[in-house]
Amino acid sequence: MSVRFGVNYTPARGWFFHWLDFDLDAVRRDLDSIAGLGLDHIRVFPLWPVFQPNRNLVRANAIRDLLAVVDAAAERGLDVAVDGLQGHLSSFDFRPSWTVSWHRRNMFTDPDVVAGEAFYLNTLATALADRPNFLGMTLGNEVNQFSDKPHPDPDPVGVDEAESWLHRLLAACEDGAPGKFHTHCAYDAVWLQDGHPFTPAHAARIGAATNVHSWVFNGTAQRYGGDSAATAHYAEYQVELAAAWATDPAHPVWLQEVGAPAPHIPAERAGEFAAATVANALSCPNLWGITWWCSHDVSRELADFPELEYGLGLFTNDNQRKPAGQAIADAVAAQKTAPAQRIPRKTALVLDVGDEHTAPARSTCGPGGEFFEAWLRLARQGARPAVVRASVAHDAEHLAARGISEVVHVPDVWSSKHA
Template identity: 65%
Template sequence: MPAAVRFGVNYTPSVGWFHHWLDFDLDSVRADLDSIAALDLDHIRVFPLWPYFQPNRTLIRPRAVEQLLQLVDAAAERGLEVNVDGLQGHLSSFDFLPSWTQTWHRRNLFTDPDVIEGQATFLRTLADALADRPNFLGMTLGNEVNQFSAGPHPDPDRATGAQIDAWLERMLAACEEGAPGKLHLHAEYDATWYQDDQPFTPAQAARRGALTAVHSWVFNGTAQRHGRTSVPTEHHAAYLIELSKAWADDPRRPVWLQEVGAPAPLIPAEHAAAFTEATVTHALDCTDLWGITWWCSHDVSRDLADFPELEYGLGLLTNDRRPKEAGLVLARAAREHTYAPKPRTIALVVPADPAVRSVCAPGGPVFEAFFRLTADGARPTTVLDVRADDKEHLAARGITEVVRPDQVLPTPQGGTRS
């Protein structure tokens, strides 16, 4: 891995939020990108809303694609590379699905042949249009599309793990057909790692696509259970990075911390900078880290209704493009960080069976044992139970000691670690 990690931001337009595609204003976009570039970040992740770009299964609006290209070119003028999410999908509590998948045309997003063909065509079209842009990093299939596949979504598109695997293969192939050799990947929210009935599995996340993406949000029970300045809260992103490595076949597979932010009120605004600094510092202690992409660039305008309260203040910049203290912290890290983490030599055993992956969730024995080790000064990683005795695998990752959660946590009677 390089001596520097990529630092970027998920781009939330300051005017109109992602609805800016309906009234696209290139001057406003340029002003937003100027304020991002001033933080010394090197890339952005952008979100073309799927129903705005493909309102009919056989209509991908040329004007919308051209506006996306204008945004990417404006980013290039400011030294910013761009990752483009395709199937939006789900953003900030709102679902954006085209009408040809809903109500009278209700069809499963992951198994219906016509929907799959439409999705693949859309991803291939975007990738092909972007392929010759030198600052185009690659495609992410969509933002946290796994939330559509199971509860707690109120109307999930149920699918088996095998069906999801076939869907991922088809979508990633479509991106590669459109833009060969680019960094194409998929990204899910943390139910992939924590929820037993999720058909999107940890193995898929860690083995399909050019790298592994993790999205770290401490409102998942971590901050509620442990508090704002606790070891689990400040190390949660590092934990997901290291947890993902248990399932990777490539011992040096890159991991992208693609989403992480400071959600109020669990992380009050006055503490967002400290949380940002702690999260970044601990993530930089993980080997094979590709980059850190903060959520998000600009605050959501209070003129827009019905967002969850936390969404309005997540920006590194205010809605009028002024940098906040957390933004200055990330800018300083981007400028000054060095990246030379040593291998983590102690590995915590994780069950390979995704049907019991909730042991890795907040409150579960893997989760709690990882942070007990961390609090004691160790630098743990994870390993699957089926690889715990694989000397070649352990050596390739620099692991010299393997422990089980029950060897780390106190006994039920309150005794000490065995």
């Protein structure tokens, strides 16, 4: 299976506010630049309040504009994945008025709100279903951040309720566009935050793929340095962590977001970071694709974004290719001529974070945690370690399916054998 390469599409003109003042010619210019990198797909973000301003209304003109983007992408050989509940983007929340203030209702548990979400996602999926370049829906961007701290006004939800919500909304997508690549995604609290209601099991066992969002500003670059092995291997680590939680050894993992955030990754090193991150991720056997964040910088004309958000693009606002963009283009070209070898990882580090349903001790997987430190030590030694859950660490069939021949525990990594 060849790895897919794409980018999260952030319009050069107006950021995601472009849906309010849609300009197809501007979109086409952006897509010309993206296609010039040799990429094969984009991820697109409708703004939820713009598309569904009332619980019973999905705007026909908004759907028309979305289809125009998908069709323009097809003309340039680009497939399109579409996110639904936007949700949360670059530190801003976008929730329709019928879920906030005087209509404040829990987006995960209120029956009317969930029915409205299902109606919206089904409407999008149905409209997109006949487009041959439509990959599938992602429920929304990192919607798990609404469920727990540090969000200032969370919608509390239990682990079982979160699972039911995911199944309900993915079923709405499947009903609208049967057989497509429908997924859900989360920011890394799902893997690293004890007590978070969205769990690793949810991420890896529900949906067509496990989606990973890898950001080294989560403490990795701060603790180890922007030019460290930990930072260069972090996306690879998260892909392997995600693969471990799947019950199907062949379940695909989509590195759906990864980027080079300044100042943790200085602008002059963004290309080098991109090249190293991609090369390391490509060694993962279950990798479906890499979708870089993001296509274009946020314009300095727009206020109040966190500083790091302004410079994450592969292109400037006038569609000039940046060093990270060139690094991605080079990686794509190299894959076409000499694909990276995805050799099964023979050594696996055993992960035990308690009950698999709730993963109560998952913080050990984060930067500075014992499990992460042990995995990183193996990686520095060139082991290309996999991760295996404790419950299947002695399951010969599972290990064989993943090509694992040696299982080590965290204390073993610090023994003389692995020193």
